[in-house]
Amino acid sequence: MKRNREIPNPTTTAIKELILTRGLRPGDPMPTEAELMETLGVSRSNVREAVRTLVALDILEVRHGTGTFVGQLSLRxxxxxxxxxxxxxxxxxxxxxxxxxxxxxxxxxxxxxxxxxxxxxxxxxxxxxxxxxxxxxxxxxxxxxxxxxxxxxxxxxxxxxxxxxxxxxxxxxxxxxxxxxxxxxxxxxxxxxxxxxxxxxxxxxxxxxxxxxxxxxxxxxxxxxxxxxxxxxxxxxxxxx
Amino acid sequence: MKRNREIPNPTTTAIKELILTRGLRPGDPMPTEAELMETLGVSRSNVREAVRTLVALDILEVRHGTGTFVGQLSLRxxxxxxxxxxxxxxxxxxxxxxxxxxxxxxxxxxxxxxxxxxxxxxxxxxxxxxxxxxxxxxxxxxxxxxxxxxxxxxxxxxxxxxxxxxxxxxxxxxxxxxxxxxxxxxxxxxxxxxxxxxxxxxxxxxxxxxxxxxxxxxxxxxxxxxxxxxxxxxxxxxxxx
Missing domain, CATH: 1.20.120.530 (GntR ligand-binding domain-like)
Incomplete structure (x- = not known):
């Protein structure tokens, strides 16, 4: 079997590291998009792309009208x-x-x-x-x-x-x-x-x-x-x- | 355990259906972004968001400089x-x-x-x-x-x-x-x-x-x-x- 590894997007990696260094847990609120842009020094579209990837993996969860949270890390x-x-x-x-x-x-x-x-x-x-x-x-x-x-x-x-x-x-x-x-x-x-x-x-x-x-x-x-x-x-x- | 189901994004669902109806297989080239926009009647940002989600799930694969392909559907x-x-x-x-x-x-x-x-x-x-x-x-x-x-x-x-x-x-x-x-x-x-x-x-x-x-x-x-x-x-x- 081919070892299929995508090249990691640096912004998704940075967001994962931020979750770890801040000790956030599943269900905890994430910083706002603006704060992520500033903290990580990346563009809005970079943050959005990374969030989209991490939502697909259930590492983040977007609750519409409420904000973004650490996901449940489920097998979804x-x-x-x-x-x-x-x-x-x-x-x-x-x-x-x-x-x-x-x-x-x-x-x-x-x-x-x-x-x-x-x-x-x-x-x-x-x-x-x-x-x-x-x-x-x-x-x-x-x-x-x-x-x-x-x-x-x-x-x-x-x-x-x-x-x-x-x-x-x-x-x-x-x-x-x-x-x-x-x-x-x-x-x-x-x-x-x-x-x-x-x-x-x-x-x-x-x-x-x-x-x-x-x-x-x-x-x-x-x-x-x-x-x-x-x-x-x-x-x-x-x-x- | 909570049954964690995200509300499916209609564009990701439409792209998955397109793969099925066209009989595409892992590794096959996908239509261009422009063709997806026209076929599915959605905006460029909609297509990009959906592609990003499907790449995270290894349902699509982006090879930079080459294009987008059906992914390997691996356990990555x-x-x-x-x-x-x-x-x-x-x-x-x-x-x-x-x-x-x-x-x-x-x-x-x-x-x-x-x-x-x-x-x-x-x-x-x-x-x-x-x-x-x-x-x-x-x-x-x-x-x-x-x-x-x-x-x-x-x-x-x-x-x-x-x-x-x-x-x-x-x-x-x-x-x-x-x-x-x-x-x-x-x-x-x-x-x-x-x-x-x-x-x-x-x-x-x-x-x-x-x-x-x-x-x-x-x-x-x-x-x-x-x-x-x-x-x-x-x-x-x-x-x-």
Whole structure:
């Protein structure tokens, strides 16, 4: 892989250094445009270009009518870039989306031992309510992205590693943004996916790591099957779903 | 976690749609600024702002003196944001860096079964040469970031999932950019880290998954120990390294 490094714009670097030397934190107000021009000795258009770049990276945040603030340093730029990549390069076999699902599977499997350790032996009201919501919505043939996302995020939060939670959420969002181009999931897939979440939770509470791992794989199976079906349909329309 | 979504700039959205409808691919030349102004019916400053945002996300790439091209859609924006987060919020216990190391460990462990499956039973010249380089450099007390990075990237590439390789490289780079603020690793850590890479490779070639997993954990141990030592030093300077 090519190491793709843009030449850093000196003004963006200077603004990042200013944030560090002043000890500013996410959400703190930034100096005004005029103050940045004077402090950094650069033109208004230089400041504006740099701010635009840093906003795209969520290092700064512009609240219209209020001013500019230090950003949340979230994974939003990752999601935006990867969603576009997924839409741009679907490929006949949905390579981008397959890769996203593999990464989601990998993240879930790598969290498995600690999730099971933390959940074993006790019912989890918050996770159970996500599963119940998904089951109810699946029965009505309605999509359940919101409780599904909440479920995965709550699981990741059990680890006390904020970055993991953000990665899980980011890849959930990338997947959710790219997948609709494949068409709506079938009813039985909704039922099956909801049931897989119930099995994930039950296995964790039972402290059964092998069963938990099997449930992770089972959970992604309908998502991969949609890709296979769509691929088949593209290659041979008569065989399509 | 807050779902941080910026209101999309209509011109950035329009440029992304233009890339899609024209079927442009990474590296393809973009229309000129004048053509974008006319096609999208927006002002020059609008186009420039949008291009600046899309360059930050690696969706576009400006080659000075040549023009604007579709970008590589790499994980560079992730690296840039996360490095700044790591530098901005080191915390007394290096939370950001610990989280990065945990994610790296998780990615490596999640790849372990397939890596071992693919490498078992046969020497790998390219991976072995990375290990040999690391060992030689460690013996001279020199850092070995380059062969180290190549080692992890080659491993991830064995899976045929480009996104995984990019994630592994991205978190390697984030780690590498944030860690130097902790000071140089000790000689025995270089030796130990080089030896851990040899054990990773040997375990994979032997087809021994348990030994491979143990080597992954062992590989990160010196990196975590540096954090613990630095933390102790901050809390009680007399105990520092």
């Amino acid at each position: 730029p990752l999601v935006e870039g990867m969603v576009f990549r997924g839409v741009l390069s679907p490929g006949p076999d949905h390579t981008s989306l397959r890769e996203v699902i593999e990464v989601r599977t990998g993240l879930d499997l790598s969290l498995a031992p600690r999730i099971v350790e933390r959940l074993a032996g006790q019912e989890s009201a918050d996770l159970r309510s996500c599963v119940d919501e998904m089951t109810t919505l699946a029965a009505r043939n309605e999509p359940f992205g919101e409780p599904d996302r909440r479920f995965h995020l709550l699981l990741a939060q059990r680890l006390g590693n904020g970055l993991y939670g953000q990665l899980v959420a980011a890849f959930f969002d990338i997947h959710g943004a790219v997948a609709p181009s494949l068409g709506v999931a079938a009813q039985q897939d909704l039922d099956r996916t909801a049931a897989a979440h119930a099995r994930l939770l039950d296995a964790a509470i039972a402290g059964d790591l092998d069963r938990y791992r099997a449930a992770v794989l089972d959970h992604y199976e309908p998502l991969l099957r949609v890709l296979d079906t769509t691929e088949t349909a593209l290659l041979d329309p008569a065989k399509g779903a | 924006p992730l690296v840039e944001g996360m490095v700044f987060r790591g530098v901005l919020s080191p915390g007394p216990d290096h939370t950001s860096l610990r989280e990065v190391i945990e994610v790296r460990t998780g990615l490596d462990l999640s790849l372990a079964p397939r890596i071992v499956e693919r490498l078992a039973g046969q020497e790998s010249a390219d991976l072995r040469s990375c290990v040999d380089e690391m060992t030689t450099l460690a013996a001279r007390n020199e850092p070995f970031g380059e062969p180290d990075r190549r080692f992890h990237l080659l491993l991830a590439q064995r899976l045929g999932n480009g996104l995984y390789g990019q994630l592994v490289a991205a978190f390697f780079d984030i780690h590498g950019a944030v860690a130097p603020s902790l000071g140089v690793a000790a000689q025995q850590d270089l030796d130990r880290t080089a030896a851990a890479h040899a054990r990773l490779l040997d375990a994979a070639i032997a087809g021994d998954l348990d030994r491979y997993r143990a080597a992954v954990l062992d590989h990160y141990e010196p990196l975590l120990r540096v954090l613990d030592t630095t933390e102790t030093a901050l809390l009680d300077p007399a105990k520092g390294a």
